[in-house]
Amino acid sequence: MAPLPQETIRHKRDGGELAPAAIAAFVEGLSTGRIGEGQIGAFAMAVFLKGMTRAETVALTLALRDSGDVLDWSGLDRPVVDKHSTGGIGDNVSLMLAPLVAACGGAVPMISGRGLGHTGGTLDKLEAIPGYDVSPDPGVLTRLVSTVGCAIVAPTGRLAPADGRLYAVRDVTATVESVPLIVSSILSKKLAAGLGALVLDVKTGSGAFMAREADARALAASLVEVANGAGLRTSALLTRMDEALASAAGNALEVANAVRFLSGAHRDARLERVTLALAGQMLVSAGLAQAPAQAERMAREALVSGRALERFSAMVAGLGGPADFVERADAYLPAAPLVRDVPAPRSGTVVAVDARALGLAVVALGGGRTRPQDGIDPAVGLDRLAEIGREVTRGEPIARVHAARETQAEAALASVAAAYRIAEGTVARADPVVDRIG
Template identity: 55%
Template sequence: MIPQEIIKTKRNGKALSQAEIQQFVRGLTDDSFSEGQVAALAMAIYLNGMSVDEIVTLTLAMRDSGTVLNWQGTLNGPVVDKHSTGGVGDKVTLMLAPMVAACGAYMPSIAGRGLGHTGGTVDKLETIPGYSCTQSLSKIQQLLPTLGCVIVGQSSELAPADRRLYAIRDVTATVESIPLITASILSKKLSEGLDALVMDVKIGNGAIMRTVDDASALANSIVNVANGAGVRTRALLTDMNQILGATAGNALEVIETLDYLTGKYREPRLHQVTLELGANMLILGGLHQDKASAIAALEHSLNSGKAAEIFANMVSALGGPTDLLEKPQHYLASAPVVQDIVATQSGYVSYTDTVGLGMAVVRLGGGRSHPSQQIDPAVGFSHILPAQSKVQHGDRLARVHAANADAAAIATAEYLAALTITDQAPAAMPLLHHSIG
C-alpha cells in the first residue's frame, strides 16, 4: 500500500491495520515515507487518536526497528526500569538505580538529555569528569551482570524509528499526542529487555501534564500498551507543583544524589517518591510481595551503604573517578557567583510557576534552547525551601549559583516571580495522587 492510502485511512478516522503500521515504521527507517508524509500521518494520529491495539502494534514495530536487548540466561534477577515524564529537580533515577540493584534487581536505564524546562539524567551524569554515557550495547550487556545498574544515553541501535518520528513531531506541533508519546517512551524502554516498568507521571505547574485528567489519560495509555506488549507496568501519578528535592541544576543535583545515598541529607518529598517508585519496581519484578517489605529493603540498601557502593562502582566502570563519594567537591563544578534569594515579606511559601523555575535554570546556562548548545554544569538553585514553609522577611528561600552577577540577579527575579508568599498556609498537595495498573 502506498503511503498516501495509509495517511488517508487515519485522516478519515479509521483504524490502521497491523500491516499498515508496520509499513509506516519501515518507512521511517528506510526513508520510503517522506518528511511530509510522516508529518501528515502524525497530524492525523494527533487529531483522530489510536486504539490500544494500534498503539501496541506501533510501539512493538518501533521497538523492533533496532536491537532489542535479551538478558535470558545471563542474570539471576528481574530486569526493571522506571521512567519519568519530566519535571524540575527530578534526580530520582540516579539514586533509585543503585537502590533497586542492591535489592536484587537489574536496571539498564537508557536515559535522555534535558528537554525544555525539564532536566536530563544524561546531562547530570556528564557533570562527573570522565563519566561516559555513550556506551555500546555490548558494553552495557557486559557491565550490567556485575554492576546491577547501568545508566547511559540513548543508543542509535535502539528504536531508531522513534528518533526520526520524534524529530518530525517536534517541528509539526504533534508532540502532545498521547498515542505518539506512549509509543515513543515505550519503544525505547521495551528495547531494554524489561520484565517490569514503573512510570512516574508528573502532574502540576511544573509538569507537561498539568491536570489529573490529562496525566491519567497518559498513564492509562502507557500501562495498557506496555502490559499489552508483555511487560508488567504500573504508573504512579506524583506532584510536580514544586521542585523535587532541594536542588535544580546538573552538578547541584549530583551533589544532592551523593548526599542522599550517603545519608548526609534526604529531602523528605524526594525520599518518599523514590521509595514509592522503588517499592513498585521490586513488587512488579517479583522480589517482594508487599510495599512494606519492599520499602524496608530499599531503606536497608541506603543505611547499609550498599546503594552508595553500587553507585560508586557504576561511576568508576563508566569512566568516572573512583573516589567521587569521598571527594565530590574535588570533581564537580562550582559556580563563581553564589547568592542567597531572600523573602521579600513574611508568610507561607507556595510555588505558582515551577516551569518558570526550570526555564530560569535553562537561562542560567543549565539547559539548552537548541540541541547543539553546551551547558554550564555548575549553575542552578540549591537550598530550596519546600512549599508551605513559613518564612520571615529576609529569610533565605533558596540559593542561586550563576556564572556572573548579572545572571544571578536575573535568576533571582525569576525565582521570586515563580512563587507567592501569603498570610495563610496554602493547601497541601498530595505527593502521590494515585496509581494505575
C-alpha cells in the same frame, strides 16, 4: 501487498482504524527512508487529530521497537526492571533509584535522556561527573549490569531508530502532544531495552508537561494499557510536580544532592517519599517483593545500610568516573563562580511555587537547552529551595542562585522570587504520591 503510505495517511485522516500490517509497513518506510518528511508530518497530524485505538498504539509501539536492536538479558540471574519519568524540576530520582533497586537484587539497565524544555535530563546530570561515559561499549554495559546491577546510559542509535525520525518531525509540526505518539515513543525504547518490567513516574502539577491531573492520569493509564498490551509488565505512579522535587535544580547541584541523599548527609522529604515509593513498585514488579510496603522496607534498608551508595560508586567508576567520587564529590563537581541568595520578598508561609518557572530559570542560566545542539553549563542552577509549607521572614533566603555571569544571576534572582507565593497562615502538605495505576 502493503498499502501505499498516502493511503495509510488518508485512512487515518478520515478516522479509520489502521491494521497492524499497515502500521508496520509505514514504520519500515521510516526506517529505510522510503517515506519522506512530508508524509511523516501528515501521518503525525492525522494521528494527532483522529487519535489511535489501544490496538493501533500497541502495533505502532511494537513496529517502532522492531525498527532496530532489542537488547537481550536472558543470561542474567537477576530480574530486569527500569523506570521512566515524564520529567520534572529537581527530579534526580534516577540517580538514587537505580542503585537502590540494584542493591535489592534487581538489574537496572536504565536508558535515559537529556533535558527537554524546562525539565532536566539524567544524562546531562551524570556528565557533570568527570570521565562518566554515557555511551559505553555494549560489553561494558552488559558487564556493569551483570556485576554492579545497574548502569545509567544513553540510548544507542540502534534502539528504536524509526522513533527518532518520527519524533524529529513531530517536534516541528506541533504534534508532540499526541498521546498515542507519546506512548509509542516512550515504550518502543523501553521494550527495545529488553526489560522484564517497567514502572512509570507520571508527573502532574506546575512543573510537569501534563500540568492537569486529569491529563496526567489519562497518559499514565494509556502507557500502562499499551505497555501491558505489548507484553511488558508495567505499572505507574502519579506524582506531584507542583514544586521542585529535590531542594536543588541544576546538573552538578542535583548530583551533589543525590550523593548526600545516598550517604545520609541530607535527604529531602518529598524526594525520599517518591524515590522509595518507586523503588517499592519496581521491586514488586520484578518479583523481588510481594507488596509495596515490604518492598519499601527493603529499599530503605539498602539505603540506610550504605549498600545503595556502594552500587552508585561502583557504577560511576565502571563508566569512567573517579573511583573516590562519592567521598570527594564536591572536589570533582564543577562549581559556578557566582552564588547569590534569593531573599523572601515578605514574611509568611510558602503556599505555592511555579515549578516550571524554576526550570526555565535554570535553562536561562545555561543549565538547559533552548535548541537540541546547545551546550550546557553543568555548574549553574538553584539550590536550598524553600518548600511549600515553610515559614519565612522577609529577607530570609528562599533559594540560592549559582550563575556564571552577574547579568544571569540578577535575572535568575528576579525569576525565582516571582515563582514563589508567600502568604499569611499555614498550608497542608500534600502527599507527593497521588496514586498507583495498574
